Amino acid sequence: MANSFTDGKTRILAVASGKGGVGKSSVTTNLAVALARRGAAVAAIDADVWGFSMPRMLGIDRPPEVVDPDAERPLMIPPEANGVKLISMGFFAREDQPVVWRGPMLHKALEQFLTDVEWGDPDFLIVDMPPGTGDVSLSIAQFLPRAEVVVVTTPQLAAQKVAQRAAYMAKKVNLAVIGVIENMSWFRADDGTAYELFGAGGGQELADDLGVPLLGQIPLLPALREGGDDGHPIVVSDPASEASVAFARIAERIHVELAPKRIYRPELRIT
Ligand SMILES: Nc1ncnc2c1ncn2[C@@H]1O[C@H](COP(=O)(O)OP(=O)(O)OP(=O)(O)O)[C@@H](O)[C@H]1O
Numbered sequence: 001m002a003n004s005f006t007d008g009k010t011r012i013l014a015v016a017s018g019k020g021g022v023g024k025s026s027v028t029t030n031l032a033v034a035l036a037r038r039g040a041a042v043a044a045i046d047a048d049v050w051g052f053s054m055p056r057m058l059g060i061d062r063p064p065e066v067v068d069p070d071a072e073r074p075l076m077i078p079p080e081a082n083g084v085k086l087i088s089m090g091f092f093a094r095e096d097q098p099v100v101w102r103g104p105m106l107h108k109a110l111e112q113f114l115t116d117v118e119w120g121d122p123d124f125l126i127v128d129m130p131p132g133t134g135d136v137s138l139s140i141a142q143f144l145p146r147a148e149v150v151v152v153t154t155p156q157l158a159a160q161k162v163a164q165r166a167a168y169m170a171k172k173v174n175l176a177v178i179g180v181i182e183n184m185s186w187f188r189a190d191d192g193t194a195y196e197l198f199g200a201g202g203g204q205e206l207a208d209d210l211g212v213p214l215l216g217q218i219p220l221l222p223a224l225r226e227g228g229d230d231g232h233p234i235v236v237s238d239p240a241s242e243a244s245v246a247f248a249r250i251a252e253r254i255h256v257e258l259a260p261k262r263i264y265r266p267e268l269r270i271t
């Protein structure tokens with residue numbers, strides 16, 4: 001398999017969490033759109049086979065187009081919304097039918113998503129990972145050994161322990177964790193008071209444990225959930241909100257500060 005995902009141009013971000021419901025898909029979606037708003041070409045794979053929530057969150061309601069269905073390996077054109085091209089396991093499953101994905105099927109499906117989709121040459125490929133360790137993580141590590149893992153957690157110390165699992169998973173399959181995003185950090189009332197409903201400090205503590213930066217903290221915001229429910233990500237519908245500003249800053253840190261360092265080769269210097 002050779003494409004821009006393997007040859008170095010595209011940065012792969014695998015967004016992981018130790019357990020469900022911490023806002024991984026919301027964070028993945030808004031981070032993808034925030035990167036696109038910075039001018040980056042962004043592709044996304046919704047690899048959370050038990051969740052596939054990204055199409056709805058991103059505002060996509062059509063499956064990929066198949067270019068030449070009779071070809072031996074037909075190419076798929078990924079649908080795009082809010083500047084992000086997306087392929088989701090959900091496009092290939094019926095909502096009313098639970099899918100029982102087994103390891104080899106998942107592996108094959110992921111490989112197809114990487115090779116048979118007309119992605120162009122994106123700057124970023126963001127992957128919404130299923131929670132926990134497992135087959136998908138192994139497949140991602142095998143297909144995309146350069147993937148950088150971002151761990152999402154909540155401020156609760158208990159949740160942070162669970163999120164550590166995602167980091168162990170990354171370590172086990174030899175992927176680099178580049179940072180932590182804390183979600184649901186506080187709720188800000190109309191009078192400006194921030195209420196730390198789920199405690200405080202979990203994101204920073206996990207980041208310290210892993211020796212990586214805490215990339216940002218996302219507040220609890222009803223509009224963020226509503227935006228996810230109706231396909232208008234908050235970073236687009238309300239870019240001035242506290243959550244959107246936090247996403248923009250996280251996108252900037254990943255895009256600029258955490259950009260892979262160029263290797264200095266003196267022999268290439270122009271004199
Ligand atoms: N910062 C936030 N403010 C308000 N609502 C949020 C926030 N983050 C997530 N939510 C809401 O919480 C719910 C769970 O979020 P999401 O689906 O993104 O989590 P997840 O970790 O991907 O869950 P799953 O394990 O089910 O895939 C959703 O309804 C989402 O809209």
Ligand SMILES: [Mg+2]
Nearest residue numbers: 025048051053
């Ligand atoms: Mg999800």
